[in-house]
Amino acid sequence: MFPSRFRYEAPHSLDEAIALLSEGGDDAKVLAGGQSLVPMMKLRFASPALLVDINNLPGLAYHREGADGTLRIGALCRHADLEFSELLKGTQPTMAAAAPLVADPLVRNRGTLVGSLCHGDPQGDWASVMLALGGSVIAAGPRGRRSIPLSEFVTGPFQNTLEHDEIAVEAVVPKATGTRAGGYLKLERRVGDFATVGVAVAIETSGANVTRAGIALTGVGGSTIGATDAAAALAGQPLTAETIAEAAGLAAAAAQPRTDHRGTAEYKRHLVRVFVTRILGSSLPADAAAADTAAADTERAA
Amino acid sequence: MTLVYDDLGDEAKPDVPVRKIRFTINGKKKVAEIEPRLLLADLIRRGVGLTGTHRGCDTTNCGACTVLVDGAAIKSCTMLAVQVDGREVTTVEGLASASELHPLQEGFRQEHGLQCGFCTPGMMLAAKALLDRNPDPTEEDVRWALSGNLCRCTGYQNIVKSVLWAAEKLRAEG
């Protein structure tokens, strides 16, 4: 119920924050939204000796389209900012579909997308979305900045490739070359529940063909799963019932679900197939109007 | 101010880090000297002595602890008290003005939006954040905005009616 004792610093500059992390070593953690970290500390599953609160760092609470056409999300951009973002609704269907499904409205007021990526929870929604979009994380440290693709960022449950003295300052979604389509579907038994299964699909089309595809899975493995075979099968293809079925089957095969109190492995694998089919089905060019609403569909028990 | 506590001897004194913060709560400026691990909910309840904000669960689910920090509805059990340094906190005790109740409070009474009252402060503050953003919500909007606040008594139907009552009153007041 209550965290154990720790040292707390609230720096006002990025350099200061990095210096504190260097000093703190492995036992220091960054505090942004705190909606994953603080609950863990309250249950004493995490007991960092030093907490570096970055909420006072200036100029990180943004999400915007860069001049180069990328979408850039700052470390202090909250889930709620993304949920109500007109920019996302207009240009990023997969992200727009996922944002309202993260946790609950109150948690969304504090939690951050970048923080969620760093936390590396296999149940995290944004990791799947960013993986499907081919996104990356910008890390800042004493040795300067570097870009880490999502596919390399999370290495296991609650583990990422940041050095102990690096802070993730931004997430980047690459510029689209075609027309974006896609969505995010999640089966949760109620708002705020962890996903039984979550599926992110992000495609770009040019004419009738898919020029780029990304499919990633939440909650069906030790960490977020990139269904790369499924995505590859779509590239260069038109979206038809057959190509969708093939991709859905490959995505289901890529899942590594476990039987637990949310359902059998078989059920979860089946849901992957269903969700990929539904998202791609709603992205079919013939149903362009329906696709806008369907891609934002939420999938919840009752 | 005088503070007296047990003298346990110098050897027994633990190395307890304490931080000084300044914050505003319901319009009143406060200073506090607190451990970093103190949760905001406990600062409000035990430090400031405002017990209208309630602790319900231990996993950031129930929302009984909801307050507004700089106008945003957040779960005060999942924020460290030190994080409100320089910020404004609004609790249920800050809803009413000196002379009258906030329309949300009136709405909950009019529409029987509470029974045991334990979730009510959190509900009202989450609702206030909704109405600040969207003064004319649909029933669906209300249910969505309150989906982080749990209630066991009412079945939510009257809570929704209470919020819609308040929305209408606020719009009428202009």
Next chain:
Amino acid sequence: MTTTADESRALDEIKIGGLGSSRKRVEDDRFIRGKGNYTDDIVLPGMLHMEILRSPLPHARIKSIDASRAWALPGVHLVLTGETMATRNLAWMPTLSYDTQAVLATDKVRFQGQEVACVIADDPYIAKDACELIEVDYEPLPPVVNPWQGLAEDAPIIRDDKTGQDSNVIYHWEVGDKTGTDRAFEQADVVSKLELHYPRSHPSPIECCGSVADFNRATSKLTVYMTTQAPHIIRAAVAMVAELPEHMIRIVSPDIGGGFGNKVPVYPGYVCSILASILLERPVKWIEDKTGNLISTGFARDIYLKGEMALRKDGKILGVRMHTDADHGAFFSDAQPSKFKIGLMHSAFAAYDIPAAHLTARGVYTNKAPGGVAYRCSFRVTEAMFFQERMVQAAADDLGLDQAAFRRMNFVRDDDFPHRTPFGFLTDSGQYAKCLDVGLKAIDYENFRKEQAEARKNGRLLGLGISTMTEPLGAGNSREYDILGIKMFDSADLKVHMTGKAILRTGAKSQGQGHETTWAQIVAHELGIPADDVVVEEGDTDTAPFGMGTYASRSTPVAGAAVAMVSRKIRAKARKLAAHLLEVSEEDIEWELGRFYVRSAPARGVSIQECAMAAYSNMPDGMEPGLENTAYYDPPNLTWPFAVYIVTVEVDPETGVWDVLRMVAVDDCGVRINPMIVEGQIMGGLTEAYAMASMQFITFDAEGNCVGSNYMDYLLPSAWETPGYELHSEVVTPCPHHPIGAKGIGECAAVGGPAAFVNAVMDALGGTGVRNIDMPVLPDRVWEALTYRRDVSGAPPIRQD
């Protein structure tokens, strides 16, 4: 003889807040301002804080406990273990079911989460730190997570602390007419069978349990502020357990953030906080966390049914046979007042006219928290009615009969009351068929069936579920009910002041039901004193008359009756005062709401307020001054409200997710004191029914770990998932034996509701051969049932890779 219309000065009952007025709630004033006074809000000078260390293992021998590092932590005042409790004979305490329960574990821990030690410190954070420093050496033992494991040949004996306990069986019990029932089954054209598990659930009010115990050495008085629905029962229990004299114990139940039966039992935390306060001579506050509440306090249900119905092919039910196995956890501590081991399980089928029935029941110990009868259930009545309506559904299907027609054909008829059920209960009144008519019309039954058939052609699965039941509320008459030997009457104490304002205290204890609002309405009805002029208090054993508390929907039936009775006593005295003031004899006095008048000269009258003033200033010779009285009400019988719940759903066959389309509730609970509050109770109950039916349960894995001990796993629906409700109150059948004709209502929807949801999903799956999916009817279970065309059980242990 009454006054003529133009002479009547009777007050408008609705205007003064009498019966039938949807008066706004008095309680709201403080709650909407955040000025409630819940147990955790109480701060006493010098108060310390207690935290409990719980067992991580479900079944293990305790080899040693080393608390030295905890003692050494600055800010720690006391550490209690089972050993220290034992020196004061407090390591074990008696339960309300004549078993014993550990306060702090001594020899073994018998469920995950069991209390092992507690720390009292300056601050709750320090107390928690200190708990972490206590080292317990456990020797794990094999865990028992369901009754079948407990009954196996090689099962470990969980209660090896009890001499003579050579198995895990707690009791065998039976009721009913075995011979008659067996004959009915021999004569049956069709026998319908059903087996299912009603999963372990938990009332889980948002506010957890807690106490502030304050022993004052100077006065020798112990005051305990605590979350209790039954303060007088607690006082009696504390007197017994702590061996303190009853008059030196004061239990104060302040505002309670929801009870639902969770706040009836005596928990180890209370006992430890009391002992700590006695030892330290300072107030000690214990507030549990949600995990403690879910993993260790009074749970509900966890019972298995084997049911059979003997049917004639035209649809008449000839007989019912039920066998239930109850999983009671590690201690038999049901807080239920009947003399029946399985509580009121045999109230099942009370709504139907069935000639013969037989029930056998068995209780088993397992490595889980103790309890079993909490949660808006009237002592196993929730289980009874769920089993009933699931069996009725299956029977109608087996006969190929319409669900509504089958029920209607077997209902007890309106003119058949009082009606003796096959298990021996006496139901009081009802208009069952009329309620069903209202419900079917509201849901547009015929059209829905057409819609359902059409939808099926397009692969869409719609379903409709009905649940109809009458249940016994208002425990209970003294012949059959008691708690620790104390009879289950209730009480009201009314003092009318000289200006006609009044204070009313009862032995009940509201946890959100609005007694401060509704009891005043009864006084307004009986005495014509405006409800706003009556302040209501409950919960302090020093001031409240002795009562048995609020649970099992007993307050309106019993305490409410006492309020009516005491008001009538006051009115009887006021009549004498009126006669004195009007200078006529009592026989010449008539009453209309708020006023006594002379029969032959109706314009001559006195108000009740004038009578009150006279009671202090102008009494007739020989009359004691004052206008105060107390009434104790021993109910002659239980009250039997009736309900029809109808739910329509759509099931997504690909994912198993189901959505509620509509939910109609028809509740006949007799006279409604405050319609607004009654509807609030119904909606709350329906939500808990929906929760249990769709997502909410506690289960265990094969190692005995509890799944559902926090809100991440124990799922309560939010405003987003919860459906809307259409409530109907057209049918009002007063209770013939209740002073104001009211029946209980608080629990009906939680009792009858779950079956409506489950039956709806089963109906949507009609034609697949699936007879049962255990609650909660989760999406993965629905999908499994649909895909493999088989029943799905939810019994523990859960399947895991």
